[in-house]
Amino acid sequence: YQLERTEKEFLRLASRSSALKAILSKIPDDIGDRSKFLNTIKGIASAIKEMLDALNDVCKKHKDFKKLLETQKKEFIQQSKNFSDTLKRYFKEENADAVFESANRLINYTNAILRNIRMISNK
Numbered sequence: 001y002q003l004e005r006t007e008k009e010f011l012r013l014a015s016r017s018s019a020l021k022a023i024l025s026k027i028p029d030d031i032g033d034r035s036k037f038l039n040t041i042k043g044i045a046s047a048i049k050e051m052l053d054a055l056n057d058v059c060k061k062h063k064d065f066k067k068l069l070e071t072q073k074k075e076f077i078q079q080s081k082n083f084s085d086t087l088k089r090y091f092k093e094e095n096a097d098a099v100f101e102s103a104n105r106l107i108n109y110t111n112a113i114l115r116n117i118r119m120i121s122n123k
Helices: 008-024 034-061 063-093 096-121
Strands: none
Touching: 008 034, 008 096, 034 063, 034 096, 063 096
């Protein structure tokens, strides 16, 4: 999803969400190489933090989005924690499919945030 808003904070949010989705989509290619996968995980952690920072900026500067985004931010944090827990289990059980599914849920939730911002912006 692309945002049509041109304000700096929305552009940053769009950029950060794209970066997060891009690095999450690398998991299937990187999971077989432990060193590469660990670097990908570090990148994902950084991208999640940057996405949350961008969401916070939008909340601060646009009070009309704050109520929606505060709720979605909490859910995004929960999805991120679920992803982290899935990674921990992966290193014990090596269930790659669970990691793929969890990453996909995080991508879908990131898209949902952008979709909801677009819907509010178009009202």
